[in-house]
Amino acid sequence: MGDFILHVLEEGFLFAILSLGVYISFRALNFPDLSVDGTYPLGAAVVAIMILKGINPFIAMIIATLAGGLAGLFTGFLHTRLKIAPLLSGILTMICLYSINLRIMGRPNISLSPYLGYRTFITIIKEEANSLVTSKYLIPLIFLGIVIALKFLLDIFLHTEIGLAIRATGDNEEMIRAEGVNTDTTKLIGLALSNSLVALSGALFAQYQGFSDIGMGIGMIIAGLASVITGEALFRGRTISIITLEVIIGAIVYRLAIAVALKWGYNFGFKPTDLKLLTGLLVIIILAFPVIRKRMKLKFLKDIKI
Amino acid sequence: MLKITHLTKIFFKGSVNENIVLRNINLFISPGDFVTIIGSNGAGKTTLLNIISGVFFPDQGKIEIDGKDVTNLPEYKRAPFIGRVFQNPLQGTASSLTVEENLAIAELRGKRKRLRLAVTRRKRKEFEERLSLLGLGLEKRLQERVGLLSGGQRQALTILMATLAKPKLLLLDEHTANLDPKTAQKIIFLTKRVISEVHLTTLMVTHNMEEALKFGNRTIMMNEGKILFDVSGEERKKMSVKDLLDKFSKLKKEKLSEDKMLLTR
Incomplete structure (x- = not known):
């Protein structure tokens, strides 16, 4: 049970990085950016191929993060310069990245297993720490620190x-333009930052799970959004530092829900392949919550605001 | 200060919905002028302000501010010269940002945004002083989100924001129209005080004829995309709302008869 919780926390922490990225685009910038499904595996692909080639994993992670930022800039370019709608801009980047990710990896998946002798940042940390402490808490603590x-x-x-300026762009674009801010620039910065975090999350996750796979990005945007809105539903913070904390806790709660479903769900006929369906349903329920509450006039739910 | 020549704006040009909103407008405004603009709906008042501030670009004509041709300058590049207050109190502020954050944005209008903290202790103190002059108690609510303020408070904040970065030109677009009469009164006096303090060149669109004559030193009546008349000085001082309306209907009738003549000729 302890290991189960640790496992959830490890995944939750890595996942929180993606969720922070999703928060920047969806909430701070009010830009529904679907590039995430492409930039998450992009981070994984870049880090995997570089580790495979024997490059230092820390340098590989920096490059992966930058690659994510570049992809975010591309989405921003489609929207601000070519005037393509936000949703479509993100989808276009995502679909382009599918092929690019395959090109980067040269095949659909790459194993980074330490048994094959690859040095990921996790194996390096374990080697370094071995002489000092050997604890199962080391990795989750490092993830927490990150x-x-x-x-x-x-x-x-x-x-x-x-x-x-970025937050004001997401709040009131008319106003911030009247205040002399080029909203194209703020959107580009926000999207680059958002997708850098997403790619970093992908890069860390690939090393953590020991492989990078072309399909690992599918539905990540919805999962990220699920974390953001779960966090918002649990708390109702208004200051930035509280909101970002919400997002992190939301990510952990989301991972916990998924892990519980995977561990005990088979009793109810749940299969691991049903995971995306479950995530989709979860997001639908949370998003539909205000409507359901209104229809059913559930008084005791009135205080919960989403 | 502001020089507008042969300004024409057509919406939906070339379509069945083509609408000529401004027809060959010429306007020269001297530094320190406080001009009130009146006219019925669709006269082109708001469009005129939007074109001056760069929300739209004109189809013809030229706009100069302080001798600088700004006709083709995008909105965000004109912002350093222009402060604006809109009709909708929600439009001039960002509701999820705090009072001090909104003020920080306004203070940086037209300046390069940098990677440093936007609200410093020094700035907070300055904002506090400025806000206390409004007499609305907002100086105690610096760290509250603007979304929690009332319409009047938001509008007062917007006026402060519009003048904070010392613009050359202040554009007010019926900025009291959405407020209750008492608050509207407060805001209009606040506006007057702020304008006279800094001798700001101002264009104020209003629906209220009394207000149009009471405030400022010059009044422009617009109709169907044209400037129907333009009064200032002694003539304006003696004018009552009734005179204004008489003048309007007289000019309108003449114009109508002219049009009729054109049709029958």
């Missing part, structure tokens, strides 16, 4: 002049 660090950096960024 998430907390990213959260604080993001909090600070969203309070800078540029961060404010």
Whole structure:
């Protein structure tokens, strides 16, 4: 049971990085960016092929993050310069990335198993730490550290002049243009940042699970969105630092729900292949919550606001 | 200060819905002028302000601010010269941002945004002082989200924001129309005070004829995309709302008879 929780936390922390990215595009920038389904495996693909070639995994992760940012810029370019609608811009990037990811990896999946002798950042950390401590808490603690660090950096960024302009773009585009901000630029910065985080999440996850797969991005946007809205439903924070914390907790709760479904769901005829269906249904229920509440006039649910 | 020559704007050009909103407008406004603009719905008042601020580009004509040709400058590049307050109190502020964050954005209008904290202690103090001058108690609510403020408070904040970065030109588009009479009164006096404090060149669109004569030093009546008349100085001082309406119907009738003559000729 303890291992189960640890496992959920490990996945939840990595997943939270993606969710923070989704928060930037969907909420802060109010841009429904579907590129995520392509940039998540992009991060994994870049890191996998570089580790395969023997490049230092930390350098590989930086390159993977930058690649995600570049893909985000492409989505932004489609929208701001070519005037393609936000949803379509994201879908176009996603579909282009499918082929690009296959090109990068050269095949549909790459194994990074330490038994094959590949050095991921996880094997490096374990090697380094071996002489000091050997604890199963080491990896989740390091993941937690990464998430907390990213959260604080993001909090600070969203309070800078540029961060404010990005948030105002998502809130009231007319106003911020009248205040002399080029909203094309703020959208480009926001999308680049969002997809960098998503790609970093993919890069970390590939190393954590020991492989990169072309299909690992399918439905990630919905999963990320599920985390964001789960967090928002559980709390009702209004300041940035509370909201980003919500998103992280939302990601962990979401992973927990998925893990529970996978572990005990077979009693109810649930199969691992039903996972995406489950995620989809979860998001539908949460999104439909206000309507359901209104229809059923469930008084005790009135206080819960989404 | 503001020079508009041969300005024409056509919406849906070339389609069945083609609509000539502004017809060959010529307007020169001196520094420090406070001009009120009146006219019925569809006269082109809001379009005129939108073209001055760069929301739309004109089909013909030229706009100069302080001798600088801004006709083809995008909206965000004109922002340093222009402060705006809109009819809808929700339009001028970002509701999910706090009062101080909105002010920080306004203070940076037209300046390069950098990667440094937007609200510093020094700025917070400055905002506090500015807000206390409004007399609405907003200085105690710096860190509240603007969405929690009332329409009047938001409009007062927007006026402060519009003037914070010292623009050359202030554009007010019926900025009291959506407020209750009492709040509207407060806001209009606040506007007057702010404008006279900094001798700001101002264009104010209003539906209220009394207001149009009471405030400012010049009044323009627009109709069907044209400037019907333009009064200032002694003539305006003596004018009552009735005179204004008389003048309007007289000019309108003449115009109508002219049109009739054209048709019958």
